[in-house]
Amino acid sequence: WGVQTFQQDTNWHDDLTLLESMRTETSDSPIFSFCMGNAHRYRGEFMEGANNFARAVRRYPDYYDAYVNLGACYVVLGDANPQYYPLAFGAYNAAMKRFPRRAQLYVLLGDAYARSGDQNLARQKYVEAYNIEKLPEIRERLRQYNVPVE
Numbered sequence: 001w002g003v004q005t006f007q008q009d010t011n012w013h014d015d016l017t018l019l020e021s022m023r024t025e026t027s028d029s030p031i032f033s034f035c036m037g038n039a040h041r042y043r044g045e046f047m048e049g050a051n052n053f054a055r056a057v058r059r060y061p062d063y064y065d066a067y068v069n070l071g072a073c074y075v076v077l078g079d080a081n082p083q084y085y086p087l088a089f090g091a092y093n094a095a096m097k098r099f100p101r102r103a104q105l106y107v108l109l110g111d112a113y114a115r116s117g118d119q120n121l122a123r124q125k126y127v128e129a130y131n132i133e134k135l136p137e138i139r140e141r142l143r144q145y146n147v148p149v150e
Helices: 002-008 015-026 030-042 046-059 064-080 082-098 103-116 119-132 136-144
Strands: none
Touching: 030 046, 030 064, 046 064, 064 082, 064 103, 082 103, 103 119, 103 136, 119 136
């Protein structure tokens, strides 16, 4: 089966090269953009990944996973260049407007604030997440900030 796949597309070397060969037929698809974003992210090309996740969100504004990965790319970029942290905050905040009851988004935003050095906003987002869903991983983050939990 692998040989047949390779014979179908001699440009295939990894996910990114396979997706690039499909670009002309599928470039308007938010799923295609999402897959391209992941292919770039797996290669460590976080800016290109972010560009593709942003394209997926523009084409399909309810694409939850695209928001999550968009924010994650900007957080990684922010670790090296702090000017990218606000883009991560923006991606997660935009997602929270569309999905206000998803505790994971509040946790991810809290993690982004923590990595950027803003411990107060991180704590606030963890509290908000815990108020939505009382998950053990959120409780642990709150304990790290000495926030009493029930």
